[in-house]
Amino acid sequence: MDAPPEDRRVVVLNPESGSADHAGTVRNLAADHGFEVRETAGEGDAPALAAEAAAAGAELVAAAGGDGTVNEVLDGLHGAGALEEVAVGVVPAGTGNNFASNVGIEGIEHAFEVFADGERRDIDLGVADGRTFVNSCVGGITAEASAATTQDAKENFGVMAYVMNTVQEAVSYESLSLSIETNDAHSRTWSGDAAFVLVGNGRRFPVDADTQADMEDGLFEVTIVEDGPTIDVVSEAASERLFGGSGEHIYRLATPGLSVRSIDDDPVSFSLDGETITSHEADIETLPGRVRMPVGETYDPDPAPWASE
Numbered sequence: 001m002d003a004p005p006e007d008r009r010v011v012v013l014n015p016e017s018g019s020a021d022h023a024g025t026v027r028n029l030a031a032d033h034g035f036e037v038r039e040t041a042g043e044g045d046a047p048a049l050a051a052e053a054a055a056a057g058a059e060l061v062a063a064a065g066g067d068g069t070v071n072e073v074l075d076g077l078h079g080a081g082a083l084e085e086v087a088v089g090v091v092p093a094g095t096g097n098n099f100a101s102n103v104g105i106e107g108i109e110h111a112f113e114v115f116a117d118g119e120r121r122d123i124d125l126g127v128a129d130g131r132t133f134v135n136s137c138v139g140g141i142t143a144e145a146s147a148a149t150t151q152d153a154k155e156n157f158g159v160m161a162y163v164m165n166t167v168q169e170a171v172s173y174e175s176l177s178l179s180i181e182t183n184d185a186h187s188r189t190w191s192g193d194a195a196f197v198l199v200g201n202g203r204r205f206p207v208d209a210d211t212q213a214d215m216e217d218g219l220f221e222v223t224i225v226e227d228g229p230t231i232d233v234v235s236e237a238a239s240e241r242l243f244g245g246s247g248e249h250i251y252r253l254a255t256p257g258l259s260v261r262s263i264d265d266d267p268v269s270f271s272l273d274g275e276t277i278t279s280h281e282a283d284i285e286t287l288p289g290r291v292r293m294p295v296g297e298t299y300d301p302d303p304a305p306w307a308s309e
Contacts (some may be wrong), residue, residue, distance in 0.1 A: 007036045009115070010048050012073050014065030017094035023154040025108050026093055027270045033112045035062070040069075048074025054082035060115065060294075061086055064108075066094020067135060071273035074291065075127065075132045083125070087292040089115050096274060101134045102202045102215070104296025114294045119282040121301060122289035126201040126272075128282050132271035133201065134291065137284060139260060140196025140225070140268075175227035177263040178205050183254040183285075190251065193227035197260060198285055215302055217251075218288035222258065224251040257285040 011030045015023040023039075028038045038049045046063070050073040053061045063073035077083050091111040092100035103123075105111050126133045127195055175193040182188045200213045202222040213221045226249045261281040262268050270277050 005017065005203060008057055009033075009062075010056075010060070011035045011037050011062045011064050011091065012038045012049045012053070012069070013037050014046065014063075014069040014094070015039050017065035017069055021251065022064075022093040022108060026091060029109060029112045030175045032167045033116060035112075040065075044072075046072035046177075047079065047089040050074075050076035051082065054080055055085045058086060060089055061294050062089030062091050062111070064091035064093045066092075066096045066177060066274070067099050068096070068274045069094060069277050070099055071135075072133055078125065078127075078132045081290070083290055087120060087294065089294050090205065099202055099223045099273070102135070102234075102299075103293060104299035106296060106298075110296065118293055118294045118296060119299075121295050121299070123291050123293055125202055125217055125290040126199065126284065127287060128199075128272060128277070129277075129279055131277055133199075133275075135202040135273045136271075137199040137282075138200075138271045139178075139282075140174035140194060156237065176268055177262045177266075178268070179263050180222075180224070181259050181261075182253065183257040183259070184255045188253060188255070189221055190260060191263065192225060192255075195225045195227055195249070197225075199258070200221045201286065214301075216301055218256055218286055219254045219285070220256065220258070220286055222253045222255060225249050226251060256288075257283075259283050 011026065013023060013026050013030075014157065036053075036055065040046050046065075046069055049062075050061050054077055061077060068090075074083075074088060077086055077088065082128060089099045090103060090105050091108055093107055093108055100111070103260040105114060108218050118164055122188065123134070128137050144173065175195055176197070177192070178194050179191040179199065180189065180197065200215055206219060259281065260268070265277045265280060267280050268282070270279065270282060
């Protein structure tokens, strides 16, 4: 595949993500591969920079940062109605680079190699009340833990920082009273007290194939961890979050869309690829094949079927 014209490729760089020692590497590789670099200076810059790049005729816009930067670039392009014309690349340069691993991107240098010569796939995009996500939308303990995890903790402990905060949050966390209804032909419902709900679009970690999400099937993989004894809920929540585990408090289903409503009218915090929103009710839908993305050689477009309820 021929590389697109040099003046039509842009990297949106978050120079403060991760340990911030990646910025020079990204700038140098971008220059070597004919990319323009646009850097964020503060929160909320990435969506605007991505939209501006699309309006200027960029054929490929790459997000250089962690999962949050990828989320913001996608949100900006989706909001601008540009995803039909613009491909989206991922440069793993943050603390949390789960999505990059999911699409076979193994590092910063590898990302630029994939942009030049790699295959492009049409992957699904999730939308929760108008806000996009590509990896997962989580409500409950793990969303609270994600919001409470500081940048220093991420740098010092990596993914285990999320586990530690999950345990800390569970000590005082009150379960969510939720009503969940799918918007598919089965119209399934669930109601009760939940420790957390995860709506998965992408594969969160490189675990066994039968626990990974298919990003091209137009379906979410929804996991509900029901309320129970704290130690059991913590163990199962961390296991599901990190390793695709299962247990007696875990309920699963696959659906193209669903609504999640607070029964007691308390607002629920949702983490969309690490970006937090709060809502009393969230309508969540998948947009099949909406994102054109360069993927690495290890990306699996057809993982083993998922075992839902």
